[in-house]
Amino acid sequence: MGDILSLIAKRLGLGLITLLVISIIIFFMVELLPGDIAQAVLGQGATEENLAALREQMGLNKPAVVRYLEWLAGAVRLDFGSSVVTGEPVTQAIGDRFINTLFLAAYAAVIAVPFAITLGVLVALLRNTVFDRVANVTTLTAISSPEFFLGYILILFFSVRWGMFPAISSLSPGMSFGELLERTFLPALTLVLVVTAHMMRMTRAAIINLLASPYIEMARLKGTPPWRVIVKHALPNAWAPIINVVALNLAYLITGVVLVEVVFVYPGIGQALVDAVSKRDFPIVQACCLIFAATFILLNLAADVGSILTNPRLRHPK
Amino acid sequence: MNTPKKEVLLKIRGLEIQGYSDETWVDIIKGVDLTLHRGEVLGLIGESGAGKSTIGAAAMGYARDGTRISAGSIEFDGMELTTASESERRALRGSRIAYVAQSAAASFNPAHKIIDQHTEAPVHYRIQKRMEAQEDAMELYERLRLPNPGEIGFRYPHQVSGGQLQRAMTAMAMSCRPDLIIFDEPTTALDVTTQIEVLAAIRDIVDQFNTAAIYITHDLAVVAQMADTIKVLLRGNEVEEAPTEEMLENPQEDYTKSLWAVRSFQRPQKSRPTDGSKPVISVKNVDAAYTGGAKVLDDVSFDIYEGMTVAVVGESGSGKSTTARVITGLLPPMKGEVLHRGEPLPPKYTDRTKDQLRQAQMIYQMADTALNPKVRISEIIGRPAQFYSGLKGAALKNRVDELLDLIELDPSKFYNRFPPELSGGQKQRIGIARALAAEPEFIICDEVTSALDQLVAEGILKLLDRLQNELNLAYMFITHDLATVRSIADEVVVMQHGRVVEHGPKDEMFKPPHHPYTDLLLSSVPEMDPNWLTTLLEERGVDNVGEAAKVG
Numbered sequence: 001m002g003d004i005l006s007l008i009a010k011r012l013g014l015g016l017i018t019l020l021v022i023s024i025i026i027f028f029m030v031e032l033l034p035g036d037i038a039q040a041v042l043g044q045g046a047t048e049e050n051l052a053a054l055r056e057q058m059g060l061n062k063p064a065v066v067r068y069l070e071w072l073a074g075a076v077r078l079d080f081g082s083s084v085v086t087g088e089p090v091t092q093a094i095g096d097r098f099i100n101t102l103f104l105a106a107y108a109a110v111i112a113v114p115f116a117i118t119l120g121v122l123v124a125l126l127r128n129t130v131f132d133r134v135a136n137v138t139t140l141t142a143i144s145s146p147e148f149f150l151g152y153i154l155i156l157f158f159s160v161r162w163g164m165f166p167a168i169s170s171l172s173p174g175m176s177f178g179e180l181l182e183r184t185f186l187p188a189l190t191l192v193l194v195v196t197a198h199m200m201r202m203t204r205a206a207i208i209n210l211l212a213s214p215y216i217e218m219a220r221l222k223g224t225p226p227w228r229v230i231v232k233h234a235l236p237n238a239w240a241p242i243i244n245v246v247a248l249n250l251a252y253l254i255t256g257v258v259l260v261e262v263v264f265v266y267p268g269i270g271q272a273l274v275d276a277v278s279k280r281d282f283p284i285v286q287a288c289c290l291i292f293a294a295t296f297i298l299l300n301l302a303a304d305v306g307s308i309l310t311n312p313r314l315r316h317p318k
Numbered sequence: 319m320n321t322p323k324k325e326v327l328l329k330i331r332g333l334e335i336q337g338y339s340d341e342t343w344v345d346i347i348k349g350v351d352l353t354l355h356r357g358e359v360l361g362l363i364g365e366s367g368a369g370k371s372t373i374g375a376a377a378m379g380y381a382r383d384g385t386r387i388s389a390g391s392i393e394f395d396g397m398e399l400t401t402a403s404e405s406e407r408r409a410l411r412g413s414r415i416a417y418v419a420q421s422a423a424a425s426f427n428p429a430h431k432i433i434d435q436h437t438e439a440p441v442h443y444r445i446q447k448r449m450e451a452q453e454d455a456m457e458l459y460e461r462l463r464l465p466n467p468g469e470i471g472f473r474y475p476h477q478v479s480g481g482q483l484q485r486a487m488t489a490m491a492m493s494c495r496p497d498l499i500i501f502d503e504p505t506t507a508l509d510v511t512t513q514i515e516v517l518a519a520i521r522d523i524v525d526q527f528n529t530a531a532i533y534i535t536h537d538l539a540v541v542a543q544m545a546d547t548i549k550v551l552l553r554g555n556e557v558e559e560a561p562t563e564e565m566l567e568n569p570q571e572d573y574t575k576s577l578w579a580v581r582s583f584q585r586p587q588k589s590r591p592t593d594g595s596k597p598v599i600s601v602k603n604v605d606a607a608y609t610g611g612a613k614v615l616d617d618v619s620f621d622i623y624e625g626m627t628v629a630v631v632g633e634s635g636s637g638k639s640t641t642a643r644v645i646t647g648l649l650p651p652m653k654g655e656v657l658h659r660g661e662p663l664p665p666k667y668t669d670r671t672k673d674q675l676r677q678a679q680m681i682y683q684m685a686d687t688a689l690n691p692k693v694r695i696s697e698i699i700g701r702p703a704q705f706y707s708g709l710k711g712a713a714l715k716n717r718v719d720e721l722l723d724l725i726e727l728d729p730s731k732f733y734n735r736f737p738p739e740l741s742g743g744q745k746q747r748i749g750i751a752r753a754l755a756a757e758p759e760f761i762i763c764d765e766v767t768s769a770l771d772q773l774v775a776e777g778i779l780k781l782l783d784r785l786q787n788e789l790n791l792a793y794m795f796i797t798h799d800l801a802t803v804r805s806i807a808d809e810v811v812v813m814q815h816g817r818v819v820e821h822g823p824k825d826e827m828f829k830p831p832h833h834p835y836t837d838l839l840l841s842s843v844p845e846m847d848p849n850w851l852t853t854l855l856e857e858r859g860v861d862n863v864g865e866a867a868k869v870g
Contacts, residue, residue: 223442236427
């Protein structure tokens with residue numbers, strides 16, 4: 001067990017270093033953006049004195065390195081400064097939206113991951129049959145269409161034609177959980193359609209890849225029924241690649257949902273990021289980028305640890 | 319052995335099996351008949367590609383992926399398997415016909431405990447409840463003389479040694495007390511000393527339960543110990559079949575005779591030069607370990623003189639290949655040094671000059687994985703010639719042609735081909751040519767013949783011998799096969815647990831008195847005498863089989 005703990009600790013350390021490097025890149029990339037922030041905030045009519053005063057107030061006169069360290073120290077305490085547009089603290093401005101995005105991602109993931117893996121196991125079992133082909137073609141079509149297009153198709157049928165679900169996922173305080181699930185069903189379904197194909201195809205490929213193994217042949221020659229060969233003998237050895245694809249898709253659910261949020265007018269972090277970029281609200285942009293980076297790193301870390309834990313050689317050393 | 323024949327259990331008539339390759343169906347089994355009685359053990363022998371394993375699987379009504387049974391009948395205990403439904407055939411597998419595979423390490427599922435895999439079939443067939451099946455498994459483990467029979471099943475396959483796993487797999491095959499077991503080369507991947515334990519265990523348990531068996535192997539001496547009847551196969555056809563003793567004493571067909579005679583090659587033994595010249599390679603007091611691991615070499619020393627072959631023998635894990643890695647500079651030693659004609663070689667290959675690098679070339683066991691499948695033969699051989707000798711253009715082409723001539727492959731046919739188009743023996747020859755391209759004085763041959771059929775292996779040994787005479791090469795010949803040592807070695811180094819336990823000229827090494835470990839190795843090599851195993855087990859005493867036989 002000690003081996004695994006030290007492995008995890010090592011991965012965690014590497015993840016932190018990566019995050020640090022990314023924070024440097026994010027901070028200085030925003031620095032490099034053309035134009036003057038004070039100018040952008042105050043507009044073309046601002047006087048030189050006003051600009052100087054604002055720069056002083058925002059600390060823009062300090063050397064970049066100092067400002068980076070101050071920003072980093074704040075970020076560690078989840079304090080990303082204040083919006084330069086509204087003056088509202090960044091954490092307050094995007095905190096709720098981030099939670100909304102997490103909710104939508106979790107909603108989609110809870111449906112998509114079991115669905116994709118079950119489907120992957122089924123198509124591996126029924127490989128090269130009509131069912132396999134239909135499942136492959138359908139999921140590929142879903143992944144090849146742009147998300148906003150899928151979203152509009154779903155709106156067309158589910159809300160306009162059949163009136164089953166609302167087309168707009170606006171949230172209001174005091175909504176019941178059931179109501180929440182109903183309102184956000186269409187964006188979640190759109191995301192499910194987008195991420196299922198990858199995970200299903202990887203599950204299928206990882207399982208089929210193992211079917212030529214001697215231990216699979218052994219299982220067959222013991223008279224094990226085909227479904228049991230797949231579920232009991234192939235799947236437990238196929239987790240590592242599947243977990244990695246699942247993690248990548250989960251990260252996508254959080255960082256790649258901008259278009260879906262726009263289509264369904266869902267108050268998530270993707271929309272906040274787009275707004276902030278257009279308004280040059282750099283503290284929000286930096287905070288969003290850092291959150292996305294941390295999400296990616298955390299999920300990949302979880303995938304690494306997951307793959308390690310599914311390896312019996314590591315779990316049960318000699 | 320020659321009791322009157324009992325009831326027929328398995329009757330195969332006119333079996334034809336096809337394999338799918340290059341978009342057509344090709345015949346791999348071309349009409350084979352086979353009759354097996356209850357309690358009888360039939361040995362199937364032949365080279366790789368003879369179709370032994372395919373017939374073994376067909377006896378279970380099973381066609382491997384990419385093959386199909388195209389004609390003939392397979393009748394098991396009155397049931398015709400070729401016309402039975404898949405579920406009827408599946409119901410026989412594991413319960414009435416069981417299978418023991420070549421590599422137990424690969425055939426046990428790494429994700430489950432051994433005992434869970436053992437109990438899968440009996441529980442599935444509702445022969446036993448899980449707990450009963452587990453108790454039965456432990457009893458079988460005990461009968462197969464596995465250490466800690468009550469506990470060993472609860473380990474994962476990677477936590478158990480190869481020989482133990484092979485016995486655990488035999489136990490698993492016995493779990494439903496089948497009428498027939500197919501043993502598909504069950505000891506080929508094992509060391510000679512471990513092989514004996516497994517052979518004895520298999521023979522015991524087959525006798526105890528009066529199970530019929532098909533024993534597939536390419537090793538004549540092994541089949542002689544195990545089988546009542548031997549059937550010889552060649553490229554999907556039956557050559558001949560006869561009771562074991564008759565087959566050994568009086569083979570009828572030329573092909574069978576050639577198999578029997580294959581170990582006849584022996585070259586005269588050379589002795590060290592007396593003119594005071596320094597050894598080509600000399601390993602001096604080397605200790606080595608892999609990063610973070612325990613010491614795998616402990617004070618290893620030996621010399622290899624010009625034009626001589628030094629065989630390094632020992633079980634797997636004894637440090638043979640690690641010594642080769644130290645010599646080539648892939649693994650810098652912790653202590654000691656490697657000398658080339660008296661001059662110390664830098665411990666790391668990156669610090670060696672081109673001229674030092676060219677002196678130690680390697681030929682590998684698996685020519686399949688040692689040659690890049692996407693690179694043409696001309697480039698595989700040409701690259702070292704270019705790197706070490708700076709040849710270009712026409713000179714390089716001439717050199718490659720010359721090397722192909724040396725290894726007896728026609729340059730016009732092989733120059734532009736890719737490794738996957740070649741047979742196993744041809745690939746190994748390319749591996750030899752690649753080593754020769756550097757114009758070395760010394761070549762390390764790491765188990766170069768152990769993946770090859772006996773006839774092909776003999777061809778490679780003869781080629782290596784001819785090259786040695788023509789080019790005055792020195793060989794370090796790593797092997798666990800003592801028959802190979804007998805045919806080509808001048809000197810022998812015996813290794814055990816990372817130490818050299820005995821070292822000397824071959825003729826002395828094969829004459830007693832031996833170091834006890836050398837003795838164990840030598841006496842463990844199966845002989846053609848069908849009573850060899852019985853006699854040996856009596857001599858050693860039952861208690862000396864298995865763990866107890868390990869010599870300090």
